[in-house]
Amino acid sequence: MIKKIFLTILVWVIATLGCFAQIFACDNADDDAYCPLDTWVIVFAVAAFVFAAIHLYRKQKSLQA
Incomplete structure (x- = not known):
């Protein structure tokens, strides 16, 4: 169940990443003045x-012990 949720979230993040973050905006910039915050x-x-x-893994591990 956890693996399905993780994979679903991962696919969603990868699919929508290009919409919200300007990945290739700073290729020609010499300094950070031209790079957007995104x-x-x-x-x-x-x-x-x-x-x-990591937090959820440690929490689950401590509950099982």
């Missing part, structure tokens, strides 16, 4: 997902 949304989303997964 460029770092990908990094923040991945970091939040990793921290949430």
Whole structure:
């Protein structure tokens, strides 16, 4: 069940990522002045997902012990 939910969320995030984050906006920029804030949304989303997964894993592990 958890694997299905995880895969569904992962597919949804990957499918909608190009709509919300301007991935290729900073290819020609020499400094960060020309990069939109949305460029770092990908990094923040991945970091939040990793921290949430670690937290839930530890919480589940402590409940089973």
